[in-house]
Amino acid sequence: MWGVPVGVKDLIDVAGLPRRCGSSLRAEDPADQDADCVRLLREAGAIIIGKTVTTEFGYFKRGPTRNPANPALRGWWGIEFVSLKTRGPVALLG
Known part of the structure; x- marks a missing residue:
């Protein structure tokens, strides 16, 4: 995972x-x-670039999600969609 x-x-x-x-x-x-x-x-060479949105305590209400490239795109679909649209992380953990 070097550099991912x-x-x-x-x-x-x-x-x-x-x-x-x-x-x-x-x-x-x-x-x-x-x-x-x-x-x-990290030991495998991955670069941790930050944290992603989650539901409250992994169970309750959905957290806010936004797309910096297009703020009109908001919703429950999660960071996976946002990341793809903005060329964000290649891998997500959690």
């Missing part, structure tokens, strides 16, 4: 980034270390 950009769901710890779990109830404190799956991706 990866977006990680907001349910998974990424060192230096907050894990909000799609909720405003969670603190903004960044994670101290990567989750094992993220660590393995």
Whole structure:
């Protein structure tokens, strides 16, 4: 996976980034270390480029999704559609 950009769901710890779990109830404190799956991706050469939207705690209401290339495109379809339209991450984890 050398050089492959990866977006990680907001349910998974990424060192230096907050894990909000799609909720405003969670603190903004960044994670101290990567989750094992993220660590393995980094060891394989993947480039973690950020977090992706998730439903609240992976279960409740859908989180906001937007397409920076076309703000009129909003909805429940998730980051996969947005990423493809904006040439975002090649791989998504979560």
